[in-house]
Amino acid sequence: MERLLQSVKIGINEKIYLKDPESSDLGKRIVEQSILMIDEIGFESFTFKKLGLKIGSNESSIYRYFENKHKLLLYLASWYWGWLEYQLVFSTNSITDPFKKLEKAIEIVTKSTVEDSAFSHINEVLLNKIVINEYSKSYLTKEVDTENKEGYFVIYKRLVSRISEMVNAVNKDYAYPSSLASTILEGSLHQHFLKDHFSSLTDCHKNDDPTKYFLHLVTTLLK
Template identity: 55%
Template sequence: MRTLLSNIKVQVNPKIYIKDPETSVLGRKIIQESIILIDEIGFDSFTFKKLGDRIGSNESSVYRYFENKHKLLVYLSSWYWSWMEYRIVFATANIADPSEKLRKAITLVTEKIEDDATTDYIDESVLNRIIIAEFTKTFLTKEVDLENKEGFFLIYKRVVNRIVDIITEISPDFPFPKSFASGIVEGSLHQHFIKDHFKTITDCNDDVSPTDFYLHLATFITKQP
């Protein structure tokens, strides 16, 4: 799968950026260093000025790629979910048993992410921490409906709907496939967060992972008549 992924360009809605950062050395550096900086100081404290100082360039150079830091965060999130979609597609393509396919998809979207060596300027393990901590900030805004119409969250929704399709394949009469699938994808981010910060309100810990929790929930789907 690594060889296949290395030959694929992750697709992001061009309406999110002004200039595609993957088309230049500076653009890739902006993406690489913004991930590291957001992870270090948090999105609220992150500014283009701080990013410019970090990459040794003017703040204005960052604005040539992104209108604002919100669009940059949406870009990073879109990149992550597109990368995740490719992983799900390739990992489940040759699995005939839909129940096993569901377990594989759940594992991929809920597990702790390691860096993918095939993407040389993006550390997916760090990006995953940003998604866990900051992803909801991409859509908990007054502009969410407009940005949704513009397709900003299309890739994220595709990931959810791929799981919906597997659930429906297993149990066509299950009444809540979309709620269950979106609960897995979004809920796993929440479980990872509270596992680290609010330990008293989750059963996930060093021995029980969010993946364990959602794989257990999935048994209720696979047992459906």
């Protein structure tokens, strides 16, 4: 797993960046440190000026990689979903029983992220927190439709569609596979958020992932 991942690069739509941040040291520092900074101060307060200061570089140099901070968020999110998709495909590939396959997929997608040493400059645990707290902001905009056409959300959509297909494989008569798949992905982020900030609105507590909740839900629905 480790060795395989080391040779894998998460393929991200080239239109998201001006210059591939994986192609230089500065680019990697931008990605690495932006994750730490967005987690620390939140996406609203995060600016390229502050990031430049933090990485000992200049605002204008960061602009040569990303048009604006919104594009950077799209990049980080795409990376995260690509990374999750990889985990999902890798872990479910060898499972032949459709239900067990779906079970595994739900587990992968709903559990809290644990560190992955394969991508040294990316902290997946913090990135997962960022996705929980900020991902909605990347698509709840007036530009969604344009950006969707540009392909900025392909990886996320592919992930949902993979889960949807797994749902279908378990029960081809179930009428809402796509809605269920999107509910699992989005709902999982939401339950994680509730756990941390609105504990009365969820039954997932402390170190408890929403995994059990969704496993039970899907099992009952499809069996």
